Amino acid sequence: MNFNALYKISYGLFVATSNYEGKDNGCITNTAIQITSVPNRISLTLNKLNLTHDMIKNTALFNLSVLTEKISFDLIKRFGFSSGNDIDKLENFDNIKRTKNGLVYITESTNAFISGKVFDSVDLDTHTMFFADITDCNVLSDEPSLTYDYYFKNIKPKQPASESKSGKAVWRCKICGYIYEGEELPADFICPICKHPASDFEKIYI
Numbered sequence: 001m002n003f004n005a006l007y008k009i010s011y012g013l014f015v016a017t018s019n020y021e022g023k024d025n026g027c028i029t030n031t032a033i034q035i036t037s038v039p040n041r042i043s044l045t046l047n048k049l050n051l052t053h054d055m056i057k058n059t060a061l062f063n064l065s066v067l068t069e070k071i072s073f074d075l076i077k078r079f080g081f082s083s084g085n086d087i088d089k090l091e092n093f094d095n096i097k098r099t100k101n102g103l104v105y106i107t108e109s110t111n112a113f114i115s116g117k118v119f120d121s122v123d124l125d126t127h128t129m130f131f132a133d134i135t136d137c138n139v140l141s142d143e144p145s146l147t148y149d150y151y152f153k154n155i156k157p158k159q160p161a162s163e164s165k166s167g168k169a170v171w172r173c174k175i176c177g178y179i180y181e182g183e184e185l186p187a188d189f190i191c192p193i194c195k196h197p198a199s200d201f202e203k204i205y206i
């Protein structure tokens with residue numbers, strides 16, 4: 001099997017935000033989709049290692065900011081490559097507004113927001129899939145939505161060449177660029193930056 005086939009699915013990219021006990025947080029996700037139209041419902045699947053996951057679990061509320069192709073890599077890094085357990089991702093970041101549910105959404109490089117209220121969820125071991133009713137939503141611009149494919153081709157900085165006859169072997173996360181030093185990557189390894197599994201790493205020589 002070639003699991004690169006999964007990269008051919010035309011995912012969007014979003015910032016999922018929530019708030020728990022006065023603290024705002026958000027994370028980048030590609031796993032939000034509309035699931036029914038009458039009533040309008042969406043699903044959102046988040047890794048349990050994300051603080052936003054725990055906030056949604058506790059409050060049943062989230063916002064989705066639909067990102068556009070104009071996004072900067074810095075915005076991806078702010079919400080995707082660090083943990084809200086370690087830093088305040090909203091610190092010194094003014095490009096937000098609040099929806100009726102009290103949660104923030106991102107106004108920078110965002111063409112729509114959607115507010116969700118969770119009515120059910122499924123435990124998927126590493127992740128939780130939340131099912132939500134849409135309580136509010138609006139279109140903010142006509143900029144094209146960002147896809148996972150567009151992000152890899154146009155937003156993510158190009159990595160140095162991965163093939164060399166000499167040099168030390170390391171493992172590089174294909175999602176965020178994190179380097180694991182070692183000849184063999186443990187099968188259960190999780191990227192400490194973006195939380196993707198060992199299958200998203202490639203062996204390179206530096």
Ligand code: FE
Nearest residue numbers: 173176191194
């Ligand atoms: Fe990573």
